[in-house]
Amino acid sequence: MSEVLNRQSREITTIVSQPNISRPNYQREKGKERLLGIKATESSNKAGQSFVPQLNPSGTLFTISMKPPAKINTGYTPVDEQKEVKAEVRNSEITEKSFGQAKFIGVSAGNTVGYVIPNLEPGLSQYLQANRSLRAIGVISSRVGAAAQIMAADEAVKKTNSELIRLELARDELGGPGHGVFALFGAEDVADVIRAVEIALKATEEYYQNIKNTPAGKIETHYTARAAAALNKAFGAPLNQAFGIIIGAPAGVGLLMSDTALKTAHVTMVSFWGPSVVQAFANEVWFTVTGDSAAVKNALEAAREVGLQVLAEFRA
Template sequence: MADYFTPDAEQFVGTAAAHTIGLMIGNINGMVRLILDIPEKYNALGIISSRTGTVAQAIAIDDAVKACNAKLLRFEMAIDAGRQCGQGCLFILGAETISDARKVVEESLHNIDYWSQCIYINEVGHMESHVTPRAGEVLHEIFGTPVGRAFGVVGAAPAGVGIAAVDRAVKAAPVDIVWYGSPSHNLRMMNEFVAGVTGDIAAVQKAMDVGKETGCQLLTALGITPISIQDVAEECGEDYLKRNMSPAVCQEEKAASIHINKKCDEER
């Protein structure tokens, strides 16, 4: 996602897809350290915060932590995500040096741009399915999945669509559910249902593919065929966010523009 401008604030590291911002704090204030319960050994913090998604960010950070000297200290979700009725997220990562904090945030942002391709939205909800071949400590801490095993997450909003997608997913392949979230369990009353599964990589991949297909098909009963959030700007124009337009409105405008241009060409 392109930046509208680059802030001068020293805390700013960068942005990524899914309305994600990456920040870094060196020598954190003592009162803030106490509020956030940051252990004394961590002199710097890396922060990943978004308005859309959680799983894409979690997998991206899990990959980054494997390669960087940092540790997940705090994870929270919040009701957010606007029209897509899902969640936003906050990850706080501890590092002993400022350079380590910056490195883990930079690597996470890079990874988020990749993993967010699997978040699909339309004007009323969203569908996502993700697979990682080897879960690390971050995914274990958040979702309880075994370290080193394949891990997948499938879910959708509204929550009913998510239940149907998860049900079809786990029927399609021999996988085990190790975590789930519903409006009253793990998701802080968010209108979403999601499950994390583990198993053989081929089985996890098949389950996620079936879940994604089911969720996207059901969401089309409520609106347009869901679009990857990475493709929204291409489908809807670069001013999509500034104009606060839904994908459906964007596609209607695009179709109308094509019709007008075609008519003008015919009249010439």
């Protein structure tokens, strides 16, 4: 009996003192593989063997190297990136495209196109009443909007050695109450004309934000702190003075806006255009004012507010 008990005691002691007993565990071994970068082998799951991490040459247990996440094309482009891409496309058009012998500059809001014709044919120069010494003609032509493009042309004239040599309003607006525009720049240097058209197209995008167009009618107001030659030619605006344009359609809305502007602030009327030959029989009123900068702004704000109130009644 004592011999049997002694044999059992020796076996139990042997089992308890046996080191490094491990059981197969798939999740545990995969975790080691991910953290330590060491792939568990089949032998590591066998009883009697333990997992021993290896030190890298630097002496550390393990290191982690992170790679930048790969960009996934989701089909969505943020607004700012869209604008940037849009600008890049237009810049490439400026340098790469030519239509006939004309240099295509780009397009803008209101179906507005801009291009430059070098050395305009003498017959056309005479018809357009353009000075024959001009080496190039810049063209801004639109289907929707005229005031925004004229304001943009004024910005171009301020910043270049060019002039607005011709301005015509077209009965268009894609069937709406207003106009398209046909405007020509001229300069002795071709580079000045190209730059003028570029500036005008970019500024058109900005001024176009001032237009509120609905199925019932349209209102728009535009302001500049310093009128230049383009606005002087188009409306008789006093040079280097604050100037504002008020437009309302149908014409009755424009008349109400004009009256409100004069009663709100101390401004001076410069021009008033109704549905006439000058307006190409457009169903709208154009009213322009000048005066102190703050007064012109107040007049435009009041006119715009009353115009929005009237259009809101149509629930259009």
